[in-house]
Amino acid sequence: MTERTDALDPTPGDAVAPPGNAASQTRTSRRDRRRETRRPWWHTAVVYQVYPRSFADTNGDGVGDIPGITSRLDHLAELGVDVVWLSPVYRSPHDDNGYDISDYTDVDPLFGSLDDLDHLIAEAAERDIGIVMDLVVNHTSDEHEWFRDSASSADSVKRDWYWWRPARPGTTPGEPGAEPTNWGSFFSGSAWQYDEASGEYYLHLFSRKQPDLNWENPEVRAEVYAMMRSWLARGVAGFRMDVINLISKRVGPGGALADGPERPDGWGDGSAQYVDGPRMHAFLAEMHEQVFDAFPGTYLTVAETPGVTLEQAREYTDPERREVDMVFQFEHVGLDHGPGGKFDPRPLHLPDLKANLARWQEGLAETGWNSLYLGNHDQPRAVSRWGDDGEHRVVSAKTLALVLHLHRGTPYVYQGEELGMPNAGFTALEQYRDLESLNYAADAERRGLDADDVLRGLAAQSRDNARTPVPWDDSPHGGFTTGEPWIAMTPGWERTNARAQRADQGSVFHHYRRLIELRHTDPVVVDGAFALLAPEHESLWAFTRTTEDSQLVVLANLSGGELAVDLAAIGVEGGADLHDVAVASHAEAARPDGEGRIVLRPWESVVFRRAV
Structure with a gap:
């Protein structure tokens, strides 16, 4: 590991015996089953994200649960995934659907129990699947005992566990403009909440019920590391780290925090003060020493890093630094955002998307590793966003998947992607459940934005698009629940359900299965x-x-019309000899003619294999 230049306070933690856990045994069997190499096990892995509330419900309350995930493991095993990343299942008031955590050490009764989670880990290991937990430690819930103690008094021993600040000098506390800085939150409105009891404000970059932890306090870090070790001891295979690059704030003399430039909504953009702050690398290196060095083997660590640059990503993922294995970057999923932000979308210019992913491919080729994704719980459905969710839904879903999985990196499949699920299709504000979406709509009304424009923006970009229940069969509510789903089913679920697709070799599901099998068996993909x-x-x-x-030669037509391609003209020599199809969107894939020309059908894609 490279030497750290900023020494941190010692954070002695509780000693944990090295586990002979199921997750580490899973990784060993996976490594033995595939070709022995020196690459990390997760280079050949495919990760499947489960959003538990919308995956499968077993008790009829309309909300997915952990036993529901366990009951559907055979679906994931048939798909061929190596890892399941669980969005949060910890205790939570669910202001932000579980990303507001009130107890990191227990499972929320809405989802089940710790015994249920232990059973899921064990059953997944039986199928050679590791479980990765969501690590949400930039903030807690305001109902966490740490924050309750911190807010109880200005003299609390935990007061400095969060970011408390007095009103701006010369202002009246609690009045507009008195906030310590002008920062706006990610969920609309101010990033500061006034606490009348103590006469101070606390920072919340997200919901007011998600106060930011103060990572400058070594006691906070020690508690987080101890919690992480306890989950590794239970057998989890690693962590996806939620907005982890926001934990280091830029603090001036006397603890001052600076204003930011004005955003379209009138609040300040404080990102320069809290994105990839000055102690980020030191914190992650310390985390590695305090957590992962206590256990044998290797664990998957992926850092969600909004605003990260390619240069910063090289540092985060450099194996010599021993910080994280890969990052989620957001440049490509911001390419269709308009002047008004994500809810003001514009059409995607395909060359921009190609160039962006290629830049990351080249930038991390020698140092680091890419994560590959188009969708997750925070993004709209890829087939609606960048494909054709009407006439060409099935083939466009296949082609988007093929293009992504053939890049270099670790692919992430978000639940329902393997079924080609489209956006939610909501037409009224009352159908939405997402806090970000509802806050945006309320703020848009305050600003006098056109109501129809607001609904169009939500229909295209709301996080609820990805949060509708997974349809498992053609029974009521798609077999997701025997009760009333917490959010409406996506229209058309009858033709996208898992049972029908598993029975159809030409389905989106089996296309994903073939892509994953190709990654597992052909080293050139990795x-x-x-x-x-x-x-x-x-x-x-x-x-x-x-x-x-x-x-491998990858050709994909991302349009609704036929596309004639002269292979020599695009730099593919010997194109007439391309006949060995590795994977394709159609059962009968297009092939080049004797002159090295190929005609791709609407949204058709094909991968040819040849020796060099």
Whole structure:
């Protein structure tokens, strides 16, 4: 590990015996089953994200639960995934659907019990699947005992566990403009909440019920590390770290925090003061020493890092630094945001998306590793966003998946993607449940924005698009629940349900299964160098993956019309000899003619394999 230049306070933790846990045994069997290499096990892995509240409900209350996940493990095993990342199942008031945690050490009764989670970990291990937990430690719930103690008195021993500040000098506490800084939250409104009892404000970059932890306090870090060790001892395979690059704030003399430039909603953009702050790398290196060095083997660590640059990502993921294995970057999912932000979307310009992912491919080729994703619980459905969720829903879902999985990195499949699930199709504000969406709508009304424009923005970009229940069969509510779902089913679920797709070899599900199998069996998918072809073409997405002895040629038509491609013209020599199809969107894939020309059908994609 590289030497750290900013020493941290010692954080002695409770000693934990090295576990002979199911997760580490899972990784060993996975490594033995596949070709022995020196690469980390997660280079060949595919991760599947489960949003528990919408996955499968077993007790009829309309909310998914942990036993429901366990009951559907065979679906994931058939798909071939190696890891399941669970969105939070900890105790929570659910102001932000579980990302506001009131107890990191227990399971919320809404989802089940610790015994249920232990059973899930064990059953997943039996299927060679590791369980990764969501680590949400930039903030807690305001109902966490730490915050309750902190807010109880200005003299509380935990007062400095959170960011408390007095009103701006010369103002009246609690009045507009008195906030310590002008920062706006990610969920609309001020990032500061006034506490009348103590006469001070606390910082919340998200909901007012999600106060930010003060990572400068070594006691906070020690508690977080002890909690992480306890989960590793239970057998989890690692952590996805929620907005982890916000934990280090830039603090001036006397603890001062600076204002930011004005945002479209009138609040200040404080991101320069809290994104990738000065002690981020020191905190992550310390975390590695205090947590992961206490256990044998290797664990998957992926850091959600909004606003991260490629240069910063190289540092985060450099194996020599021993910080995290990969990051989630957000550049590509911001390309269709308009002047008014995510709820003011604009059409995607395909060359921009190709160029962005290619830049990250090249930028992390020598140092670090990419995460590959188009959707998650915070993004709209990819097939509605960048595909065609009407006439060409099935084939466009396949092609978006093929393009993503053939890049170099670890792919993430969000629940329902393997079924080609489209957006929620909501048409009225009353159908939405997401806090971000509802706050935006309320703020838009205050600002006098057109109500129809607001609904169009929500329909395109709301997080609820990804949070509707997974349809498992054609029974009522798609077999998700025997009760009333907590949020409406996506229209058309009868034709996207898992049972029907598993029975159809031409379905989106089996296409994902083939893509995952290809990654597991062909080293060029993992190790091959990436080269983008035809970067300015507005419909064709083409690239190669090449090792010393093998090459994959990827061709994809991202349009609703036929596309004729002259392979030599885009840099593919010997195109007439491309006949070995590794995977394709159609059962009968298009092939080049004797002149090296190929005609791709609407949204068709194909991967050719050849020796070099």
